[in-house]
C-alpha cells in the first residue's frame with residue numbers, strides 16, 4: 001500500500017528549523033520566490049513564469065500549535081453555531097488535535113463551515129467537503145441532511161431520532177474532515193517533494209480509507225463523548 005506518506009507524517013514531528021531549511025532549498029528551484037514571516041510560521045510564494053504557474057505555500061510551525069491555535073482556524077458562522085450548538089469549534093479542534101499528529105496541520109490555513117449556497121459559490125460542485133489548498137471547506141447543510149437521512153433509516157421514536165441524527169452528523173463531519181485533511185496534505189510541497197503524488201485515480205480511495213480508519217479510532221476511543229449529543 002502506498003500509505004508511506006501517512007506513515008512518514010506520523011513518525012515524528014517536523015521542526016521549525018527543518019521546514020525553514022527545506023523551503024529555502026525548495027524555493028531556489030523556482031524563477032521567482034518570496035518569503036513572508038508570520039507569527040506562527042511563514043508564507044512561501046513560488047512562481048514559474050514560463051509555465052504561468054504560481055503557488056502560495058502556507059507553513060505553520062508545529063512548535064506554535066495548540067488546540068486553541070487550531071480552534072482559531074475553524075471558521076463557523078454564528079447562525080450555524082446557534083442552530084447546532086453541539087458542533088462546537090473547541091470540541092472539533094480538540095478531537096482533530098488529539099487524533100492527528102501536528103504534521104497534518106503544517107499547511108492548513110482555515111477550515112470553513114458553509115451553508116449550501118455559500119459552499120457552491122466557492123467550490124462550484126455539490127459535495128460534503130472540499131480541500132482547496134490551503135483551505136478546507138465543509139458543506140454543513142449537506143452533512144446535516146445526510147445525518148438526518150441516516151437516522152430516519154434506523155430510528156422510529158421521535159426522541160431517539162434527534163439523538164441519532166446528531167450522532168450521525170458528528171460522525172459524517174469528522175469523516176469528511178479527515179478525508180479533506182488527507183487531500184490537503186497531498187498538496188504539501190514537503191511531502192510531494194519527498195514522496196511524490198498519489199496517482200489521481202487512487203487518491204480518492206486512499207482518502208476514504210484514511211477517513212474511515214480515523215473515524216473508527218474516534219469511536220473506539222469513545223472520543224465522541226466529547227460532543228454534547230446525548231442530553
Ligand SMILES: [Zn+2]
Pocket residue numbers: 179183204207
Ligand atoms: Zn475526496
